[in-house]
Amino acid sequence: MTAERTTRGSDGLRVWITGATGGIGSALAGHYASTGCRLVLSGRREDVLTARAGALRRTEVAVLPFDMSSGIEELRRNAAAALAFYDGLDLFIANAGLSQRARVTELDPSDLERLLRVNFTGHAILAQAIIPALRESAGSIAVLSSLAGISGAPLRSGYSAAKHALHGFFDTLAIEEPRIAVTTVIAGFVRTDIGLHAVAPGAGIHGRTDDIHATGSDPDRVARQIVRGVHRRRAVVYTGLGARGVFFRLLRRWARPLLRRILRKHG
Numbered sequence: 001m002t003a004e005r006t007t008r009g010s011d012g013l014r015v016w017i018t019g020a021t022g023g024i025g026s027a028l029a030g031h032y033a034s035t036g037c038r039l040v041l042s043g044r045r046e047d048v049l050t051a052r053a054g055a056l057r058r059t060e061v062a063v064l065p066f067d068m069s070s071g072i073e074e075l076r077r078n079a080a081a082a083l084a085f086y087d088g089l090d091l092f093i094a095n096a097g098l099s100q101r102a103r104v105t106e107l108d109p110s111d112l113e114r115l116l117r118v119n120f121t122g123h124a125i126l127a128q129a130i131i132p133a134l135r136e137s138a139g140s141i142a143v144l145s146s147l148a149g150i151s152g153a154p155l156r157s158g159y160s161a162a163k164h165a166l167h168g169f170f171d172t173l174a175i176e177e178p179r180i181a182v183t184t185v186i187a188g189f190v191r192t193d194i195g196l197h198a199v200a201p202g203a204g205i206h207g208r209t210d211d212i213h214a215t216g217s218d219p220d221r222v223a224r225q226i227v228r229g230v231h232r233r234r235a236v237v238y239t240g241l242g243a244r245g246v247f248f249r250l251l252r253r254w255a256r257p258l259l260r261r262i263l264r265k266h267g
């Protein structure tokens, strides 16, 4: 497998997607399956993964359920299992994510730790374990970040910290590993269940979809843009921003104090 192979066509590529039980991850699985990639799908809910795999008939799909907040050895075992399905890997999509709707003062410390493990540490440990395989295939890593990964965001302190950490870790990996293409995806507002599972004050669960996500971008459209960016080995892909996200980006670049005031007032 050469670098040309990963940039020209995706037929037969070996793709591992975390967080494939729903939302953006499930949509990505659909797009990669439709171009004949061989998939490894991860998430915690095995029944949902199995159902998704069953629906993707045109390709080989392996299911690898595990919890991203597991310990180091468990994560390494799962990375080894992912590599074993197709004897290597061409693309790793670090997509699993857990959001937050709690102020800094309300966030349970155990939830802060979980946010960091699910969104950041878990993916960093998996990436360490698969680097040799990706080096060999001149493969790629795509990392799902957010506007909260480039700025603070109200009620999302731990989530934002974890997404910022992804940038530092995977940017460094890209510098150290020139054979591996790293694409950081900065997604805006996408219509998924991310709010349902978000952690809430006092170790609670948010349990609902906020308007900003209910009216967000279609996950299939977002997945298509991610696939295109990864295919072209882009360093950064912005997607699902909408007018609000574009405004956010502009203010972040040119008027940070104003952005902070707006976020304080409107969230």
Ligand SMILES: NC(=O)c1ccc[n+]([C@@H]2O[C@H](COP(=O)([O-])OP(=O)(O)OC[C@H]3O[C@@H](n4cnc5c(N)ncnc54)[C@H](OP(=O)(O)O)[C@@H]3O)[C@@H](O)[C@H]2O)c1
Binding pocket: 018, 019, 020, 021, 022, 023, 024, 025, 042, 043, 044, 045, 048, 066, 067, 068, 069, 094, 095, 096, 097, 098, 118, 144, 145, 146, 147, 186, 187, 188, 189, 190, 191, 192, 193, 194, 195, 197, 213, 216
């Ligand atoms: N939706 C947005 O507006 C938006 C914006 C910016 C960035 N993003 C990012 O996009 C990615 C996908 O999010 P989404 O919107 O598609 O959300 P989603 O529908 O809630 O999907 C999240 C995925 O992560 C998995 N997951 C959650 N906790 C896990 C754990 N402890 N262990 C293993 N897997 C776990 C879930 O699977 P199980 O429940 O089966 O474990 C699910 O497949 C995330 O990284 C998110 O931060 C989303």
